[in-house]
Amino acid sequence: MAVCIAVIAKENYPLYIRSIPAEHELKFHYTVHTSLDVVDEKVSAMGKALVDQRELYLGLLYPTEDYKVYGYVTNSKVKFVMVVDSSNTALRDNEIRSMFRKLHNSYTDVMCNPFYNPGDRIHSRAFDNMVTSMMVQGC
C-alpha cells in the first residue's frame, strides 16, 4: 500500500504531503524532495525525444531497499509522487496507474472548487479521505 503521497506544485513546493506511519515523516519528506530531480529529468528527456506520445504517468522513479517511488505529472506541471512499500506483494503497474488516475481526478475536483486558490495547500476533506483510502487499502 502507498506509504506516502505528495502533491507538488509547478514551482516545486508541496501542496499536500501525507505519510504513514507518522514517525518516519521526515524521511519521506526528504525522499519526495530528492525524487523531484528524477521527475524533472524524465520530463525533459521526454520533451527532447520528440516523441509523439507523451504520458502523464512517469513510472518507477527509483527503487531503494525499503520502498519504491513512482511519479506522475499533470498538464499544468503539478507532480504527484507516491512512495510504496517494497515489502508487501509488489503492486502491479496497472494498479499504480489507477491510483494516480484517482489522485488526478481528485486533484481536478480540488482545482475546480471556487473556494480553493491555486497555489495554496490542499485542505479538502474529500481529498484527504481519498488519500486515506489509498494508503489503507491501495486500489
Add this chain to the structure above:
Amino acid sequence: MADETLFQLLHTEVVAAAYGGGRGSGDEGQRNGLTVLEGMGFRVGQGLAERLPRGALVFKEELDTIKFLCRDLWGAVFRKQTDNLRTNHQGTYILQDNNFPFLTQMAWGQQYLEEAPKFLAFTCGLLRGTLSALGIESSVTASVASLPAWTK
C-alpha cells in the same frame, strides 16, 4: 441539451451582477466590473485546463496549444469551434468567431457596441486562465466589429 442556453443565461446574470447595485457607475465602476469578470474567467480557465485534456497534451510549439484552445476549449464551453485562427508567428494570435454565442442575442447593428466588452471580459479571462495553467503567460484582448445580424 440545454447546456449552452443555461450557460448564456447565467453569464448574462453574472455580467448584470458585476455592474448592478450602483457598482457600475462611473469610469472606475466600469473598470472594476471588467476586472471582476476577467478575474472570474481566469479562475474558471485554470480549472478547465486541469479537467479538459483527456490524457497528456503533446504540444511541440505554442501554436498547437492555441489550436487546442480553438478546438477543445471552445467546443467544451460554446459547443462550437472558432471560425478562424491567424498568427504572425511572433507571438500574436487572432481567434475569430463569427457567431460568438454571448453576442448573437443582442440587437443587430452598432447600437450596443459599447456594451459588448462587458460580455467579452469573462471569455478573455477564460482564455488567459487556461493558457496560464498550461504554462503560457499572455494578455488577451477582444474586439467586436459589429453585432451580428439575424435574418429570419
